[in-house]
Amino acid sequence: MTAPSLTHVKCADCPIRHRAVCARCDSDELELLDQIKYYRSYEAGQAIIWSGDQMDFVGSVVSGVATLTQTMEDGRTQMVGLLLPSDFVGRPGRDGAAYNVMATTNVMMCCFRKRPFEKLLDETPHISHRLLEMTLDELDAAREWMLVLGRKTAREKIASLLAILARRDSSFDKANFQTESEFELSLTREAMADYLGLTLETVSRQISALKKAGVIVLEGKRHVIVPDMGRLLEEAGDDSDGGLLA
Amino acid sequence: MTAPSLTHVKCADCPIRHRAVCARCDSDELELLDQIKYYRSYEAGQAIIWSGDQMDFVGSVVSGVATLTQTMEDGRTQMVGLLLPSDFVGRPGRDGAAYNVMATTNVMMCCFRKRPFEKLLDETPHISHRLLEMTLDELDAAREWMLVLGRKTAREKIASLLAILARRDSSFDKANFQTESEFELSLTREAMADYLGLTLETVSRQISALKKAGVIVLEGKRHVIVPDMGRLLEEAGDDSDGGLLA
DNA sequence: CGTCCGGTTGATTAGACTCAAGCAGAGTGG
DNA sequence: CCACTCTGCTTGAGTCTAATCAACCGGACG
Numbered sequence: 441m442t443a444p445s446l447t448h449v450k451c452a453d454c455p456i457r458h459r460a461v462c463a464r465c466d467s468d469e470l471e472l473l474d475q476i477k478y479y480r481s482y483e484a485g486q487a488i489i490w491s492g493d494q495m496d497f498v499g500s501v502v503s504g505v506a507t508l509t510q511t512m513e514d515g516r517t518q519m520v521g522l523l524l525p526s527d528f529v530g531r532p533g534r535d536g537a538a539y540n541v542m543a544t545t546n547v548m549m550c551c552f553r554k555r556p557f558e559k560l561l562d563e564t565p566h567i568s569h570r571l572l573e574m575t576l577d578e579l580d581a582a583r584e585w586m587l588v589l590g591r592k593t594a595r596e597k598i599a600s601l602l603a604i605l606a607r608r609d610s611s612f613d614k615a616n617f618q619t620e621s622e623f624e625l626s627l628t629r630e631a632m633a634d635y636l637g638l639t640l641e642t643v644s645r646q647i648s649a650l651k652k653a654g655v656i657v658l659e660g661k662r663h664v665i666v667p668d669m670g671r672l673l674e675e676a677g678d679d680s681d682g683g684l685l686a
Numbered sequence: 687m688t689a690p691s692l693t694h695v696k697c698a699d700c701p702i703r704h705r706a707v708c709a710r711c712d713s714d715e716l717e718l719l720d721q722i723k724y725y726r727s728y729e730a731g732q733a734i735i736w737s738g739d740q741m742d743f744v745g746s747v748v749s750g751v752a753t754l755t756q757t758m759e760d761g762r763t764q765m766v767g768l769l770l771p772s773d774f775v776g777r778p779g780r781d782g783a784a785y786n787v788m789a790t791t792n793v794m795m796c797c798f799r800k801r802p803f804e805k806l807l808d809e810t811p812h813i814s815h816r817l818l819e820m821t822l823d824e825l826d827a828a829r830e831w832m833l834v835l836g837r838k839t840a841r842e843k844i845a846s847l848l849a850i851l852a853r854r855d856s857s858f859d860k861a862n863f864q865t866e867s868e869f870e871l872s873l874t875r876e877a878m879a880d881y882l883g884l885t886l887e888t889v890s891r892q893i894s895a896l897k898k899a900g901v902i903v904l905e906g907k908r909h910v911i912v913p914d915m916g917r918l919l920e921e922a923g924d925d926s927d928g929g930l931l932a
Numbered sequence: 933c934g935t936c937c938g939g940t941t942g943a944t945t946a947g948a949c950t951c952a953a954g955c956a957g958a959g960t961g962g
Numbered sequence: 963c964c965a966c967t968c969t970g971c972t973t974g975a976g977t978c979t980a981a982t983c984a985a986c987c988g989g990a991c992g
Contacts (some may be wrong), residue, residue: 510833512923518836531822538826565811572818576777579821580784582828583766585757589835590764590883594980629939638834642980644940661939677758680852840948875971888948890972907956907971 444557454550459526460500461574464566472564476556482543485552488529497551497574498530505626508531508539511632519635521578524608528574532558539620545626581593589637592677597636599675602656606666621666692898693725702795705772706746707820710812718810722802726795728752734787734795736777743785743797744776751872754785755880765881767824770854774820778804789927791872835883838923843882845894845921848902867912896921 451457451470462473478617479502482488489495503524508521520539523529529541529549551561589598598677609623629647633640650656655675657665666672673679693802699718707787708719726747728734734752735741747769754767766785769775773796775787799805834846855869875893879886896902901921903911912918919925 446760457823459898508829510829512833512837513925514923516837518833520832531826533819533822539829561706563814565808565814568811568814568818569808572814572821573779575818575825576779577820579825579828580777582825582832583754583785586828586831586835587758587764589832591758628937639972640939640940641982644938645980648940677760679759874969885949887950887973890970891948894972900970 447481448477449479449550450474452479455504456502456526456550460550461528461567461571462500462571464568465564469564469566472560473567475591476553476560478551480546480549480551481551484543484545484547486543487540487681488543488547488549489537489539491537493537493544494535495530495537495554497554498532498552498557499530499549501525501527501529502548502550505544505545507542507544507627509542509588509632510539517634519631520582522635527578528571530554532571563630579644583629594636594638594642595646595649595675596677597638598632598643598650599655599672600678601632601636602664602678603669603672603676603678604648606664606669606672617672619667619668623664625662625664693727694723695725695796697721697723700748702746702748702772704795705917706796707774707813707817708746710816711810712812715810715812718806719813720797722799722806724797726756726797728789728793728795730789730791730793732789734789734793735783735785736878737786738752739781739783739865740781741800743800744774744803745795747771747773747775748794748796753788753873753877753880754795754872755784755788763880764883765877766828771826774817776800778807778817791875804833840882840884841890841921842893843884844878844889844896845901845918847878847882847925848896848910848912849915849918849922849924850916852910852918855893865914865916867915869910871910891892 447686451474452467454460454462457463462470465473477499479488484502503525506523506529507519508523509517509519511517511554521527523541531538532554543548561571588597592600605625606621606623609626627635629640629643633643636643638646647656647658651658657667659665665667697720698706698713700706700708708716715882723745724762728750737756749771750906752769752775753765754769755763755765757763767773769787777784778800807817834843838846851868851871852867855872873881875886875889878884879889882889884892893902893904897904901917902915905911
């Protein structure tokens with residue numbers, strides 16, 4: 441294992457400046473955050489945090505993809521969150537980590553020392569309000585996922601996952617409704633299975649089935665082309681609006 | 687349908703005063719909340735909110751049990767939250783309801799007019815911080831539930847639900863570990879099925895199985911006695927600590 | 933060249949679903 | 963008061979979806 445690379449980047453130059461927990465901060469507030477933060481990189485496959493670990497930082501994903509997973513003693517594991525750039529990691533006010541956080545690709549984190557961040561949170565409404573908003577969004581996403589896990593068939597689950605990845609991964613700039621979409625699959629079959637509550641064999645079979653049905657086109661094993669998003673959403677069992685609300 | 691009963695109760699006399707979103711408020715802040723709130727009652731079985739409805743209030747459950755559910759066009763439904771006294775309903779900053787909220791028993795709600803509440807939220811850290819804390823707790827609960835939905839067997843699911851209800855329903859005053867527990871089941875078999883991603887027949891069968899195995903004792907169909915919580919947690923596939931962290 | 937990893941595919945099995953019948957208790961109306 | 967119905971629940975028989983077990987493929991890498 442290589443030593444983690446620690447670096448420091450000015451907040452103003454940060455790629456997630458306008459989406460992360462710091463999004464609403466003015467330049468004075470950014471300055472305060474700047475003083476308690478550091479960048480840290482993790483390699484693909486590496487653990488960022490183990491469940492039960494003492495946490496000395498919270499932070500944001502700057503680049504890359506990480507997963508939040510829960511494991512039972514017998515090894516069954518369930519992914520409970522997919523962390524993309526700007527997503528927040530860690531729970532202010534709690535010392536022990538509740539989940540495993542694993543880097544799926546190479547990941548850059550912007551870490552805030554925990555105690556000073558908690559202090560800032562108390563004193564800076566721009567931060568606490570933004571964190572509240574992000575947490576409410578995550579709660580909605582988790583609840584959406586509960587429907588997928590509890591009530592959808594294997595095929596619908598796969599289609600749902602692909603739809604989410606298509607929406608987030610591909611730059612869906614505007615009213616998220618170009619009919620075509622194309623993106624890189626950053627998860628292994630096993631990770632997808634853990635996300636969906638399936639086995640990796642079932643994931644593989646259903647992806648093959650969707651390919652055979654022409655719902656998706658694969659270039660290699662990881663590059664996905666969706667010729668018709670409407671068709672994919674149909675397969676996902678979603679009605680057209682995809683459950684997004686103002 | 688009877689007209690809703692609207693009443694007003696002083697915050698100081700409110701049974702959820704120290705657990706709800708108002709928990710941290712001082713008396714001045716309570717006074718402000720008092721001016722924008724009203725109590726409202728709902729009968730068992732009644733809808734409190736329909737998904738997609740315009741929301742003109744947010745609020746707290748004062749007494750009773752309500753459920754948060756999501757429904758697909760073909761009727762498949764998944765419960766995504768169980769609302770007990772002190773739980774918060776509604777999302778500040780969003781006008782449309784994202785879920786159905788149904789009264790399972792008779793329910794009393796403390797409703798805050800939405801716009802004024804949002805204004806208070808902006809100006810009152812005691813409220814926004816408490817709401818953040820409660821939202822983080824709900825997110826943890828939702829993630830815990832994702833493991834149940836995605837990876838547990840029918841029997842483990844039932845045991846998990848009973849364990850949750852036992853912990854919350856029965857007055858688990860202290861270190862939540864008396865070995866014995868006893869509580870009233872406020873959910874129908876169908877509601878349990880919707881919670882667990884099962885059919886009601888499977889719920890019925892697994893409850894019978896747990897009864898036959900002596901894990902639980904039923905008095906009538908709704909009163910549950912758990913002679914040994916450790917045994918129940920074993921059946922739930924949880925290790926002894928039940929996943930609670932400081 | 934052999935091995936490992938991620939992925940695919942096939943055969944069989946098991947667990948939950950579906951369809952169906954029936955029970956107990958509460959409420960209703962003749 | 964009794965028959966009738968309704969709701970919530972239980973139980974059984976048969977089916978089907980996804981899990982399990984197993985073989986195999988292809989590319990990367992030492």
